[in-house]
Amino acid sequence: MEETGLIAVNAKKLAGLVGIALVLFFVIAQPGHAAGLVSNIIDFLRSSAESVITFVSNVFH
Structure with missing residues (x-):
């Protein structure tokens, strides 16, 4: 089970480096x-x- 977690961490690190x-x-x-x-x-x-600022200002206006 621990080996699977290690592989997942390595895959994430590899994906980040490739990106x-x-x-x-x-x-x-x-x-x-x-x-x-x-x-x-x-x-x-x-x-x-x-757009968000306009929405919020219209809600509280």
Whole structure:
């Protein structure tokens, strides 16, 4: 049973390292596309936050 837990931890660690490697590869191989993606994510988060703020202010208004 303990060995199964160890394998799960190693799989999580490996998945994390693979994810980091893919992100680094994407940033190095296509920095313009990576910057655009980050910009789109930030715009989405900003828009989402503004929507939540508008909702809350309308509820308590």
